[in-house]
Amino acid sequence: MDDAPLPIRATVASLARRAGVAASTVSRALRDDPRISPQVRARIATLAAEAGYTPNVLARTLVGGRSGLIGLVLGSIENPFYAELMQQTVSQAAAHGLRLLLLHAGPGPIEDATAEALLQYRVDGCLITSAGLSSRAAAICADNGVPVVMVNRVARLHGSAVSCNNLAAGEALAELLLAAGHRRPAIVSGNAGTSTSTERAEGFARRFLAAGLPAPARFEGGTGHAAGYAAGQAIAALPAPQQPDAVFGVSDILAMGAMDALREAGLRVPGDVSVVGMDGIAAGAHAPYRLTTVAQPLEAMVARGLDLLLARIGGARLPDEVVLLRGALIRRASARLP
Amino acid sequence: MDDAPLPIRATVASLARRAGVAASTVSRALRDDPRISPQVRARIATLAAEAGYTPNVLARTLVGGRSGLIGLVLGSIENPFYAELMQQTVSQAAAHGLRLLLLHAGPGPIEDATAEALLQYRVDGCLITSAGLSSRAAAICADNGVPVVMVNRVARLHGSAVSCNNLAAGEALAELLLAAGHRRPAIVSGNAGTSTSTERAEGFARRFLAAGLPAPARFEGGTGHAAGYAAGQAIAALPAPQQPDAVFGVSDILAMGAMDALREAGLRVPGDVSVVGMDGIAAGAHAPYRLTTVAQPLEAMVARGLDLLLARIGGARLPDEVVLLRGALIRRASARLP
DNA sequence: TTGAAAGCGCTACCAA
DNA sequence: TTGGTAGCGCTTTCAA
Numbered sequence A, B: 001m002d003d004a005p006l007p008i009r010a011t012v013a014s015l016a017r018r019a020g021v022a023a024s025t026v027s028r029a030l031r032d033d034p035r036i037s038p039q040v041r042a043r044i045a046t047l048a049a050e051a052g053y054t055p056n057v058l059a060r061t062l063v064g065g066r067s068g069l070i071g072l073v074l075g076s077i078e079n080p081f082y083a084e085l086m087q088q089t090v091s092q093a094a095a096h097g098l099r100l101l102l103l104h105a106g107p108g109p110i111e112d113a114t115a116e117a118l119l120q121y122r123v124d125g126c127l128i129t130s131a132g133l134s135s136r137a138a139a140i141c142a143d144n145g146v147p148v149v150m151v152n153r154v155a156r157l158h159g160s161a162v163s164c165n166n167l168a169a170g171e172a173l174a175e176l177l178l179a180a181g182h183r184r185p186a187i188v189s190g191n192a193g194t195s196t197s198t199e200r201a202e203g204f205a206r207r208f209l210a211a212g213l214p215a216p217a218r219f220e221g222g223t224g225h226a227a228g229y230a231a232g233q234a235i236a237a238l239p240a241p242q243q244p245d246a247v248f249g250v251s252d253i254l255a256m257g258a259m260d261a262l263r264e265a266g267l268r269v270p271g272d273v274s275v276v277g278m279d280g281i282a283a284g285a286h287a288p289y290r291l292t293t294v295a296q297p298l299e300a301m302v303a304r305g306l307d308l309l310l311a312r313i314g315g316a317r318l319p320d321e322v323v324l325l326r327g328a329l330i331r332r333a334s335a336r337l338p
Numbered sequence C: 001t002t003g004a005a006a007g008c009g010c011t012a013c014c015a016a
Numbered sequence D: 001t002t003g004g005t006a007g008c009g010c011t012t013t014c015a016a
Helices: A012-019 A023-030 A038-051 A057-062 A080-095 A112-120 A134-143 A166-179 A195-210 A225-236 A252-264 A298-313 B012-019 B023-030 B038-051 B057-062 B080-095 B112-120 B134-143 B166-179 B195-210 B225-236 B252-264 B298-313
Strands: A069-074 A099-104 A125-128 A148-151 A160-164 A185-188 A217-219 A246-249 A274-279 A292-295 A322-325 A328-330 B069-074 B099-104 B125-128 B148-151 B160-164 B185-188 B217-219 B246-249 B274-279 B292-295 B322-325 B328-330
Touching (some): A012 A023, A023 A038, A057 B057, A069 A080, A069 A112, A080 A252, A080 A298, A080 B080, A080 B099, A099 B080, A112 A134, A125 A134, A125 A298, A148 A298, A160 A298, A166 A195, A166 A246, A166 A274, A166 A328, A185 A225, A185 A252, A195 A246, A217 A225, A225 A246, A225 A252, A246 A252, A252 A274, A298 A322, B012 B023, B023 B038, B069 B112, B080 B252, B080 B298, B099 B112, B125 B134, B125 B298, B134 B148, B148 B298, B160 B166, B160 B298, B166 B246, B166 B274, B166 B328, B185 B195, B185 B225, B185 B252, B195 B246, B225 B252, B246 B252, B252 B274, B298 B322
Parallel strands (some): A069 A099, A125 A148, A148 A160, A160 A322, A185 A246, A246 A274, B069 B099, B069 B125, B160 B322, B185 B217, B185 B246, B246 B274, B274 B292
Antiparallel strands (some): A099 B099, A292 A328, B292 B328
């Protein structure tokens, strides 16, 4: 209906006209190019401020520069760890003058349309943390020269990665439980096929096997609390002789779900059964849980992830790189102490 | 070092050359313009697919169209409600072919640089849910003709808003507690000055006053679990006669924090004290809490928020609009039943 | 139905 | 130190 008289935004050209100089001069002055005289620069700065000028990043990008955009591909935030990761990423990216194009953030595999958005918006690089078939998105990016870093995930075919030393974490937790005298451990696994889940479980199991004990029983978990809860119910339903004396949820949220189910079934934690997790999410520290866990060094992981990305955005052709950071064992009351 | 021979991305011009047609023809063909002959269109489609062509949205935007970008300004995700909101927004926006520029997502007020990013990236519109002084960002957007919709927040000076009927929700919770015989209620408040917090508390208090009872005691809360926990400790430390028999945390996460502290102090919930919250976050339903709450209709809120935004992006000069949706009372075991 | 040309806002290059 | 010009990739007149 109405032809919406939107406020006309000032441009380099409009400022140039008002200042009686060339557009190129304005462009340089606004970016504090040293070869523009102080007077001119000051005048243009004033004019720009008056006019409420905002550079059009899109145009700037078009002419060949960076977009300043990083694609952040998130999976389901059913696991609060990813929300914490997101917050870290936003703030650290901002410190580098980068903004985030947020994609997916839901369960299931990444749609092609989502992956293409990364290209359409000319992101400078891309952080992928989604559990699904992220490899496809990674491949698309790789094919188009967009650097990719996986966070909390291993890179199967393309891209670099930053993650916690999941194997070592699993071992550390197993070690702790062994020392406390546990002999019948169980694992609540994550989504099938995710590297994080399998590695953690692997490290955990390995340590028990090395101690000459049978392999831990496995219970199918999943992404969120509900999956852990279901696994906990299954465990509690076991006849007494088969009942594990310790449960490792491969993520904190799974462990918390399992713990809720175990307690609801009348088992005492850690009296009857110890429960441990991994990630170090905030909720795990809260009173009803006090979850023993291996905390991922979130801040450092994001920092290294951005480092890897920025180095590759720089234009240098660097080989793919995998960074493993060690997590920190946090002992809390959910597990019996040695 | 290396001059990084990045894969050269196909462009409209390059496709035109290969197809032996004009760029304008390619442009039209790719967007299924009906006046391009089927043969030509098919040929160009094939060529584009072969070349792995991806349109450059930035260029498209520059020429005058929409950017397809929505700014999402989030506050601290210490409250999981915002993570859930984010997930909803990403998925609903994607269904409209829109992508999100994620900003802030941290505590504290929005920096000017953050607000300016909205303009620099030429977002078509903007959703603000941050608790801080979001009015400044809203003002900046309004000044530049960028439609703004506040979600879970009232718009003070500029912009439209979608939120839950907080007043009614507070009343409904008070009503429930009154019916169950509670007479000494307390409120754990949110961040001072946030409309959400004050409205909820106001509705809650009003109902008790209307029943001829003294105003609920107020305890300073904040954003996250820790704030609720501290308030719960303060409440538990009160001498018995002053001790409230019901606690309303103005957000679920506050209520959960308070509940944790109360129980830790030896009080039974709901035996000694009922606890209720508001938001309807996933964790509130879990076993240790089973929190009675008023759930916000998250999906509908986001849907209406995008509706408002899209209508205004359409170009129509519509007046600011405020949409209030009613929440749903969910009775769980954290509060005594009437 | 297709083509040629202009221009979105910006920066880079070459002159002056 | 400044100006002019060209061009990034795309769409959109206006012609043919």
